Every structure is written in C-alpha cells, then in structure tokens.
Amino acid sequence: MRLILTALIFVEGLFFLLLGLNFLIMPTGAAVSFGLSPNGPAGLAVLRADFPALFFVGGAGMIWGAWKRNGELLLVPAAIFGIALFGRLVSVFADGAYPGFWFPMLVEAFAVLLAVAGSRVLPHQVV
Template identity: 60%
Template sequence: MRLILTALIMIIGIFDCMLGIGFLILPMETARSFGLAAAHNGGLSTMRADMTAFFLVAGITMIWGAWKRSGTVLLVPAALFLIALFGRLVSLFADGPYDGFLMPMVIEAITVAIVLMAARMLPHRLPQGG
C-alpha cells in the first residue's frame, strides 16, 4: 500500500509541476482550463506568479516527500490543497454553485486524502542530504 501511495503522489506531483510550468509559460491557455481569464497585465502577472507558485510548491514537495519517503514534507501539499478546498467551500456558500463546481473540489479532496494517508504511513522526519 505504501508503494502504491508513493507512486500516486509522485504522479500527482509531476502533474502539478506541469500545471505550474504551464501557468508560468502559457498562463492564458492554462488558465482557461480553470475557468480563469486575466482582465489586464496585472491579472496575467498574478496568475503567472500565484498559480505557478501553488502548483510548483505542491508538486515539488509531493515529489520530494515521495522520493525521500518523508511524511513531514508531504504535510506541505496537504495543507495547500486543504486550504484550496476550504476556499472552494467558502465560495460555494458565499457565491453559490456554478457549472462544474464539484469536480475541482473532488480532485482537491482526493489529493488531500492520498497525501495525508501517505504522510501517515511514511516516517516523520526531514530528508537528510542528497
């Protein structure tokens, strides 16, 4: 089970890194798949900075935590996706549902569950050296 969870986290981490790079290099195209659009260069800059940061930090820490078998490192992406899920819940109650609102929430909830299960199974220590 630990091997399967580690492999899943590695795959999700690679996918998240690809999303982060997509937001850095092609923010408008990547943003469309998220239902986002920039009104001007400030919005484009925010998407390029914040979405890249979110997905690269999540992806890199998933890959690093899986590679080094460190449950402690996996708490970072778990927190990121849990906060994102919480934000979606707040938006659901404050703004109401929209077409397709459930899919991102399901993906975030599954990601949190997988990462937390793996974090619980793996040792809680910071990785040492190369």
C-alpha cells in the first residue's frame, strides 16, 4: 500500500511539472485550456511566471517527498493545492458553476488527499 501511494504521489507530481512546463513553453495554448486569455506581453509574463511557480513547486514537492519517502515534504504541496481547491470552491459559490468545473477540483482534491495521506504514512525527518 505504501509503495502504491508513493508511486501515485510521484506520478501526480510529474503531471503538475508537465502542466507548469506547458505554461512556460506554450502559455497561450495552456491558458485557453484553463479558461484564460493573455493580455499582451504582460499577460504572457504572468502566465509564464505564476502558473509554472504553482505547478513546479507543488509538483516538485510531491516528487521530492515521494522520492525521499518524507511525509513532511508533502505538506507543502498539500497546502498549495488545498488553497487552490478552496479558491475554486469559493468561486463556485460566488460566481456559479460552469461546464466542466468539477474536473480541476477533482484533480486538486486528489492531490491534497494523496499528499496528506503520504504525509501521514511516510516518516517525518527528525532534525
């Protein structure tokens, strides 16, 4: 069970790294799939800076925690994707649902569940 959990955390971390890379290399295409449209060079800069930061740190945290089998490291991606999920929930209640709104929420919820479960199952480093 622990091996499967670690593998799932690692794979989802890779998924997030690829999402971040997609925003870095092809920000316009990635933005469209997220319901965004860049507004000139400033908008492209935001897409290339903020989205890779979110996905690289979250994904790398998942991969690092899984690779090192360190539950403490998984608390960072749990917080990152938990805040993203909370923002989506607020948006659903404040702005209403849209077609397919549940899929990104499901991905983020799965990331939080994996990271929290991994944090509980994998050992923590004592310094």
